[in-house]
Amino acid sequence: MAPFTKRVIRVIQQIPAGKVMTYGQVAEQAGQPRGARQVVRVLHTMSRKYKLPWHRVVNRHGEIVIKYEEGKYTQMSLLQAEGVKLNTYGRVPLKKYRYVPISKA
DNA sequence: CATTTGACTTTCG
C-alpha cells in the first residue's frame, strides 16, 4: 500500500471522539492536499480490516455524504453518541467540531 | 496498459 494510505490511516485514528475532520483535511495531513478521494477509498478498504472511526470524517461542509441511506443514519447515530450535535440542515457545525491537529509528523 | 470509479473539492453562473 502507498505510504500515503498509511498516513491517512494514522491521521484518521488520531481524530478524537466528539470531533470531525473533512476528507480534504485528512488528505492534507497525510501529505496530499488533493487526495480527498483517496481518503474515501482508504475508509472503504481499511474500515473493514482495521477499526477506523470513519464516522468522524465528513465533507468540507460538515455534511454526511455517505452514498447509502443506511450509512448516513449509522454515522449520525455514532456522532451523536459522541456528543456531536447536528444542525437543522443535518450538518455538523465545523466551527465547533472541526479537529485541528497540532503535530505535522 | 486504458478505462472506470468514487463516503471529495473548487470554481463558475
Add this chain to the structure above:
DNA sequence: ACGAAAGCCAAAT
C-alpha cells in the same frame, strides 16, 4: 446559498 461541471489521484477491472 445552490447546482452543474471540471479537477484530482489511487485502486479496481
